[in-house]
Amino acid sequence: MADKRNEIWVFGDYRNYFQNRVTLQLLARANAIAPAIDGLVCAVVLGHDVGEYVWEYGAHGADRIYVTDHPDLKTYSGDLYTHLMVKLAEEKRPEIILIGATDFGREFGPRVAKRLETGLTADCVGLEINRDGLLVQTAPGFGGNLLAEIVTPKARPQMATVRPGIFQEIPHDDDRKAEVIEIPLPPDIPRDRVRLLRCEYRPGRDQCLEDARVVICGGRGMGSKSKFKKLFELARLLNGEVGATRPVIYSRWADHEALVGQAGRQVKPRLLFSFGISGAIQHTAAVTDAEFIIAVNKNPHATMMKMADVAIAADANQVCTALIKELKRRLKSS
Numbered sequence: 292m293a294d295k296r297n298e299i300w301v302f303g304d305y306r307n308y309f310q311n312r313v314t315l316q317l318l319a320r321a322n323a324i325a326p327a328i329d330g331l332v333c334a335v336v337l338g339h340d341v342g343e344y345v346w347e348y349g350a351h352g353a354d355r356i357y358v359t360d361h362p363d364l365k366t367y368s369g370d371l372y373t374h375l376m377v378k379l380a381e382e383k384r385p386e387i388i389l390i391g392a393t394d395f396g397r398e399f400g401p402r403v404a405k406r407l408e409t410g411l412t413a414d415c416v417g418l419e420i421n422r423d424g425l426l427v428q429t430a431p432g433f434g435g436n437l438l439a440e441i442v443t444p445k446a447r448p449q450m451a452t453v454r455p456g457i458f459q460e461i462p463h464d465d466d467r468k469a470e471v472i473e474i475p476l477p478p479d480i481p482r483d484r485v486r487l488l489r490c491e492y493r494p495g496r497d498q499c500l501e502d503a504r505v506v507i508c509g510g511r512g513m514g515s516k517s518k519f520k521k522l523f524e525l526a527r528l529l530n531g532e533v534g535a536t537r538p539v540i541y542s543r544w545a546d547h548e549a550l551v552g553q554a555g556r557q558v559k560p561r562l563l564f565s566f567g568i569s570g571a572i573q574h575t576a577a578v579t580d581a582e583f584i585i586a587v588n589k590n591p592h593a594t595m596m597k598m599a600d601v602a603i604a605a606d607a608n609q610v611c612t613a614l615i616k617e618l619k620r621r622l623k624s625s
């Protein structure tokens with residue numbers, strides 16, 4: 292007999308798999324909310340040679356996995372992936388679709404929602420089921436000054452993109468087995484309007500910013516690109532990762548993937564350094580889970596200084612340079 296449970300879909304965003312754990316985090320959250328709506332946790336995987344991801348998603352909490360595995364899906368194509376996802380959703384009618392708010396998911400999710408004529412809450416930081424059985428999608432609103440709780444009462448599916456690093460993944464369990472349903476590539480696939488000319492490998496971070504135990508965040512107060520570079524040296528010495536504020540990204544002192552804040556990543560390190568950062572809500576909303584904060588700012592009244600466990604009123608560049616020197620000295624003598 293067909294399983295009549297309400298399907299909660301998690302889109303399998305497996306790119307950069309070892310650093311991007313958001314799909315696994317969403318599978319865990321889907322498992323947590325499923326009992327409230329008699330839900331069945333499903334993953335959807337599109338791509339080529341994706342067998343190992345299918346197996347991983349099963350081991351991390353998917354009960355059912357829809358897979359389309361075809362050479363034409365080797366590289367991501369917005370048009371084609373959207374077409375396939377929409378077609379599948381129209382046929383299977385999931386209750387909920389969750390997508391990681393990665394660069395990829397932020398493009399793909401809204402396209403799918405538009406075609407399905409449903410709503411989508413972007414960049415969620417919380418997901419619950421309310422008494423009416425609706426998905427409550429919590430997202431920062433009005434520049435991060437408040438958290439909005441959004442529901443989609445009528446249209447289906449209820450859709451959300453969710454920030455990486457919010458939920459804890461379920462530990463890998465080889466004994467968990469998912470039902471795998473293969474969906475062949477349909478004959479009527481659209482021609483791509485965008486052609487991929489070249490793919491370039493950019494060496495990634497050693498670890499994911501969201502999971503780093505030490506994060507060194509730098510802001511405009513670092514003064515220049517060459518001074519900002521010192522933060523990378525400090526991060527290496529402390530086995531940490533570098534984060535940045537928006538002005539830093541705009542000045543191209545760091546890559547966009549280092550952005551910490553409402554429009555970027557959420558961090559929860561044991562130790563956070565904050566160099567030359569004023570503490571605008573759009574940034575601080577993403578660092579409140581840090582266990583211990585050391586802030587360095589010329590202005591002792593800056594918000595970031597008030598949030599910090601240790602506030603050093605000084606030149607950020609000078610403190611960074613002194614820390615590097617001291618750490619190197621200790622490393623040498625140990």
Ligand SMILES: Cc1cc2nc3c(=O)[nH]c(=O)nc-3n(C[C@H](O)[C@H](O)[C@H](O)COP(=O)(O)OP(=O)(O)OC[C@H]3O[C@@H](n4cnc5c(N)ncnc54)[C@H](O)[C@@H]3O)c2cc1C
Pocket residue numbers: 434509510511512513514535536537538539550551552553554555566567568569570571572573574587588589590593605606607608
């Ligand atoms: C919709 C929206 C979304 C946004 N999303 C984000 C986001 O995701 N992330 C984000 O970071 N921002 C975001 N912003 C921008 C945010 O509002 C702030 O403008 C930004 O965080 C400020 O960055 P900052 O602290 O580096 O710069 P500033 O606010 O200019 O602060 C620089 C600080 O450095 C200090 N300083 C100056 N010189 C020195 C020195 N020599 N030594 C020590 N300290 C010094 C100053 O006292 C000051 O406190 C967003 C804004 C909007 C409107």
